[in-house]
Amino acid sequence: MAKKNAFYAQSGGVTxxxxxxxxxxxxxxxxxxxxxxxxxxGRNGIIGALTEDLIDTSxxxxxxxxxxxxxxxxxxxxxxxKLKGIDESRAxxxxxxxxxxxxxxxxxxxxxxxxxxxxxxxxxQISEELGYPITCVGIPxxxxxxxxxxxxxxxxxxxxxxxxxxxxxAAYDVASMAKTSTKIFVMxxxxxxxxxxxxxxxxxxxxEADAPHIILFPEVPFDKDRFLKRVNSTVKKHGYCVIxxxxxxxxxxxxxxxxxxxxDAFGHAxxxxxxxxxxxxxxxxxxxxxxxxxxxxxxxxxxxxASKTDVDQxxxxxxxxxxxxxxxxxxxxxxxxxxSNKPYRWKIGEAALADVANxxxxxxxxxxxxxxxxxxxxxxxxxxPLIQGEDYPPYKNGLPQxxxxxxxxxxxxxxxxxxx
Numbered sequence: 001m002a003k004k005n006a007f008y009a010q011s012g013g014v015t016x017x018x019x020x021x022x023x024x025x026x027x028x029x030x031x032x033x034x035x036x037x038x039x040x041x042g043r044n045g046i047i048g049a050l051t052e053d054l055i056d057t058s059x060x061x062x063x064x065x066x067x068x069x070x071x072x073x074x075x076x077x078x079x080x081x082k083l084k085g086i087d088e089s090r091a092x093x094x095x096x097x098x099x100x101x102x103x104x105x106x107x108x109x110x111x112x113x114x115x116x117x118x119x120x121x122x123x124x125q126i127s128e129e130l131g132y133p134i135t136c137v138g139i140p141x142x143x144x145x146x147x148x149x150x151x152x153x154x155x156x157x158x159x160x161x162x163x164x165x166x167x168x169x170a171a172y173d174v175a176s177m178a179k180t181s182t183k184i185f186v187m188x189x190x191x192x193x194x195x196x197x198x199x200x201x202x203x204x205x206x207x208e209a210d211a212p213h214i215i216l217f218p219e220v221p222f223d224k225d226r227f228l229k230r231v232n233s234t235v236k237k238h239g240y241c242v243i244x245x246x247x248x249x250x251x252x253x254x255x256x257x258x259x260x261x262x263x264d265a266f267g268h269a270x271x272x273x274x275x276x277x278x279x280x281x282x283x284x285x286x287x288x289x290x291x292x293x294x295x296x297x298x299x300x301x302x303x304x305x306a307s308k309t310d311v312d313q314x315x316x317x318x319x320x321x322x323x324x325x326x327x328x329x330x331x332x333x334x335x336x337x338x339x340s341n342k343p344y345r346w347k348i349g350e351a352a353l354a355d356v357a358n359x360x361x362x363x364x365x366x367x368x369x370x371x372x373x374x375x376x377x378x379x380x381x382x383x384x385p386l387i388q389g390e391d392y393p394p395y396k397n398g399l400p401q402x403x404x405x406x407x408x409x410x411x412x413x414x415x416x417x418x419x420x
Contacts, residue, residue, distance in 0.1 A: 003035065004106025006322075007049060008057075009042035010141075011081075011112030011119070014074040015155030016303040017314035018141050019403070021111050022075060023068040024318025025139070026057050030065075035326055040103060040410055045079035046110070046119060050092060050418050052099050054410035067403035069315060070393035072303035075405050081420070083119050086126055093126040095418050101132055102413040107325050108134050111318075113142035113153075117333055118357035124331040137321045138333035138353050141314075143300045145196035148359045149351035150335035152386055154317060155300065157310030160200030161387035162302045163189055163244070163295065168204040170293070171211030171242045178240035184231070184282050184290035188275035189299060191246035193218050195363045197299070201244035202375035203383055211242035213373075216278075218248035219363050220372040222257060227278075228285050230373060235288060245274050272296075304400050308389025313346070320348045344385035 008025050010018055022041075029036045041055040042048025048055070055076050057065070068075055083092050100108070110120040120138040127134035140147050145156035167187065174185045189197045195217030202215055213234045216222065234241040249257050258273040275292040283290050313336055320334035333356050337349040367379035375383075393400040 002104055003037040005037040005104050006039045006107035006109060006325075007042065007054075007100065007105045008039055008076075008109040009045045009048060009111065010074040010076060010078040011045045011110060011116040012078060012141070013080075013143065013300060014072070014078050015141060015143050015300050016072045016158040016306045017154050017310050018111060019068040019071045019073070019075045020311050020314035021139050021141065021154060021318035023065055024315040024320075025109055025322055026065050026068075028319045028322040030062075032322065032326060036107065036322070037104065040105065041076035043407065043409075044077035045081065046083065047079045047081055047420055048077070049096050049099055050420060052102070052412050052414055052418070054103065055407045056410045059406050059408040064403050064405065069311065070303060070391065071402040072301045075403060076407065082115050083122060086122055090126075093122065094130065096123060097127060097130050097132050097134075098414060100127075100134060103410065106133070106135060108136045109139055109321050109325070110136070111139040111141050113140075113144070114147060114356065114358050114360065116141075117147070117353050120333075121331055121353035121357050124353065135325045135328070135330050136353070137325050137329070138356065139317055139321045140333055140335065143197065144191055144194055146194040146360045146362070147356060148361045149333070149356055151338040151346065152313075152336055154310060154314035156196060157307035157313070157386035158302065158305070159190070159197055159299045160203070160383060161307045161310075162299050162305055163187075163197055163200045164203040164387060165305060166295065167201040167212050167242065167244055171204070174211075174240050174242060174291075181289060182291050183235050183240045183288040184243070184279060185240070186243045186245060186275045186279045186282075186290065186292040188245055188247055188272075188292070188294045190295070191218060192248040193360055193362065194248075195219055195246045195368075198244050198246040199363060199367065199375050199379055200383055200387070203380065203387065205374075209238055212244045213238065213241045214243040215373055215375065216243065216245040216249045217363060217368055217372070218246050218250060220368060221252040222249050223252075224281070228282070231282055231288075232286055235286075241288075243278065245278060247272060247274055249274055303393055303402070306391050307387045308391040309344075309386055311391045316348060324350060341381055341385065344388070
């Protein structure tokens with residue numbers, strides 16, 4: 001029998017290190033060419049599988065695949081497309097199996113967050129039901145760091161580093177101008193329900209007077225009066241105030257401070273705009289001049305300042321996914337297990353996809369200070385190792401050099417087309 005091929009896809013918002021996981025998958029598969037045929041990537045994630053739009057990674061040189069390790073974004077394209085339940089949309093799952101059959105695919109690697117792990121779990125179920133065995137292994141990825149079971153998520157460490165560095169650098173700027181100009185700086189970061197990214201800004205604060213002076217977490221209900229009082233007292237004491245706010249901050253009622261009223265492709269509330277909202281509130285109520293910034297895509301694409309720990313872990317999890325599949329493990333996800341804080345040590349473990357899918361990991365209560373505006377020593381001890389080390393990409397003419405993929409298409413074999 002011909003060796004089974006593998007299918008790899010990237011899902012959801014991309015990160016500075018998701019391609020490092022892709023590199024781990026492809027290089028490990030190539031090292032096991034006696035057991036795995038080709039690695040096909042889905043063009044634009046799972047959509048590539050549904051529409052039979054596959055990329056033949058065997059057409060890429062070893063040098064180009066290695067370059068994925070230091071390349072941001074999603075090399076093969078990602079998507080925000082959630083498959084519904086098997087009972088609701090059986091045709092989609094049957095289509096996946098038809099495509100896998102046509103291209104002799106026996107391994108399915110899905111690189112994404114909670115919704116993606118749910119998809120991988122469902123594919124493992126339907127393949128068994130339809131009598132075409134697919135070994136399904138999820139690969140964790142999310143800048144939000146909210147996947148359960150794993151100590152931390154690839155993508156988060158680099159975002160955490162970017163936010164901590166940016167907070168420190170912006171604070172130096174604001175402090176320089178505070179006497180006669182801007183006294184308030186508000187930076188908005190990602191995090192719909194979990195405040196991990198906002199918390200990372202707290203690493204910039206080493207002494208009491210250091211920024212950030214206020215962190216707003218989704219886990220702590222927003223109290224306007226307490227907030228403004230804290231801002232005012234900080235300006236009086238230090239001359240300026242730096243605030244880092246998660247996009248998902250809510251009132252006691254559970255309503256987001258800034259909810260556009262629209263939903264993304266996964267059904268989540270579309271957020272954004274909390275930084276200008278708070279900045280204008282401060283100027284209106286207290287009269288302080290402000291500036292604000294939204295880190296947005298910059299925080300998750302900043303490969304030039306990626307955490308080496310993050311890069312190493314992203315690659316290791318891609319590698320482990322292939323190794324698990326070759327051992328016959330199905331419906332699982334490799335995870336990071338922290339074995340020591342000082343010195344920081346970690347190893348690879350595994351979790352069942354059924355335990356990971358659609359579960360969000362919030363910030364523990366003991367990671368947030370009693371006043372609700374800062375991180376604790378316990379949080380700092382958890383976060384600090386994740387931003388350690390530099391892993392700069394190669395530079396040319398002052399700019400980072402990233403992989404340019406051929407992304408050669410695999411000839412289609414199915415007559416029937418599938419519309420998304």
